[in-house]
Amino acid sequence: MSGPNWLRATITDAEPLTDRSRSLRLTVPGWTASLPGQHVDVRLTAPDGYQAARSYSLATSGPGEDLELGIDRLPDGEVSPYLVDIAQIGDSLEVRGPLGGWFVWRPDDPRPIQMIAGGSGVVPFIAMIRARAAAPDGTPFRLLYSVGSPATSMYRSYLENPPAGVTVDWIYSRTAPAGTTRPAGRLTKLDLEKCAVPVHDGPLNYICGSTGFAEHVSQLLIDQGHPASMIKIERYGGN
Ligand SMILES: Cc1cc2nc3c(=O)[nH]c(=O)nc-3n(C[C@H](O)[C@H](O)[C@H](O)COP(=O)(O)OP(=O)(O)OC[C@H]3O[C@@H](n4cnc5c(N)ncnc54)[C@H](O)[C@@H]3O)c2cc1C
Incomplete structure (x- = not known):
């Protein structure tokens, strides 16, 4: 079964949230929209071609090509330390999504x-x-x-x-x-x-x-x- 395509994303902003976490703003040409609660897969590619992908929830929703992630660094992790400590504004990575149709909130839902x-x-x-x-x-x-x-x-x-x-x-x-x-x-x-x-x-x-x-x-x-x-x-x- 094929899912959404990988899209090229550029980091446009990075703000610390705590000592071990930060938000990343991405602009993703070709992105259409997401619902509140959905997530993306993020894929990193090393110069030797090695790839690693992890899922990250979106802190934003709605139409448009700008997304926000909030990433917490796991000390022994492969991907999260890179996203929290090393990735810089202007760097590019790949995202795929939006993913997850169950864990979403729809604004017309009247339930508390x-x-x-x-x-x-x-x-x-x-x-x-x-x-x-x-x-x-x-x-x-x-x-x-x-x-x-x-x-x-x-x-x-x-x-x-x-x-x-x-x-x-x-x-x-x-x-x-x-x-x-x-x-x-x-x-x-x-x-x-x-x-x-x-x-x-x-x-x-x-x-x-x-x-x-x-x-x-x-x-x-x-x-x-x-x-x-x-x-x-x-x-x-x-x-
Ligand atoms: C749908 C979904 C959405 C997610 N959204 C976010 C998000 O918004 N922000 C965010 O920071 N993370 C999120 N995650 C977790 C994220 O995908 C990675 O698992 C996390 O960043 C660790 O990746 P890593 O490569 O740094 O660590 P890895 O190299 O994968 O793992 C390092 C060690 O940490 C353990 N580990 C892996 N994940 C966790 C965890 N969640 N808690 C505790 N220990 C763990 C592993 O077992 C391993 O021992 C989400 C996961 C899913 C499935």
């Missing part, structure tokens, strides 16, 4: 939305929040963002002042900021009870993060009584 992100899993939710902010009648949006510490929170300044109608809650898995009452630790049932749209409001739940995080959170939601049909999951890999 609960997004639950672990680490870099926040990127597709940035696209959804931006799309919701641009939609005429916004449905309630709530984001629960699990990060290691405040310093590893991607898009923090944007999420600290989210668009109207969007609520953002943080939980910290390794180091909680001074003054917070919740001790650092893995997301729990209690966190969902305090910081997530309850079952009786009928939310559509989106979970995105490492595979271990996504499995853990989806089980908590099922245990709370959310129907499986109301849970959409994007697994980034890892444990």
Whole structure:
């Protein structure tokens, strides 16, 4: 089965998001449009012809040839350290997409939305929040963002002042900021009870993060009584 073609992309901007992550703006001649939540494959080619490809969510959506990625560096990774530390404005790479027709939010969907992100899993939710902010009648949006510490929170300044109608809650898995009452630790049932749209409001739940995080959170939601049909999951890999 053939998918979309590889397209040549040029890096037009790069901004640090944290010490270990950054956003890359790309311009991609021939790109048409994407829905909030979709991703692309990015392919790098070394001078000797060696190629490596990885998937990255889009932080943007809609028509046009400009895309934004948000990439977190994995210390032993092959592709992410290059994209975070080495690639420069003006460099070119290849992208293929948009990919993924299930993990998307459509602005005409009236259901309340609960997004639950672990680490870099926040990127597709940035696209959804931006799309919701641009939609005429916004449905309630709530984001629960699990990060290691405040310093590893991607898009923090944007999420600290989210668009109207969007609520953002943080939980910290390794180091909680001074003054917070919740001790650092893995997301729990209690966190969902305090910081997530309850079952009786009928939310559509989106979970995105490492595979271990996504499995853990989806089980908590099922245990709370959310129907499986109301849970959409994007697994980034890892444990
Ligand atoms: C649909 C989709 C969308 C994605 N979107 C994003 C995104 O927006 N931003 C982003 O930063 N990443 C995203 N990822 C993850 C990305 O594709 C790469 O897996 C990640 O950048 C690591 O690639 P690498 O080549 O640096 O590491 P690799 O060389 O592939 O792996 C290095 C080590 O890290 C482990 N590992 C691989 N992936 C993960 C992970 N996600 N978490 C923990 N350990 C891992 C591997 O098992 C290996 O031990 C997405 C993945 C998928 C499937």
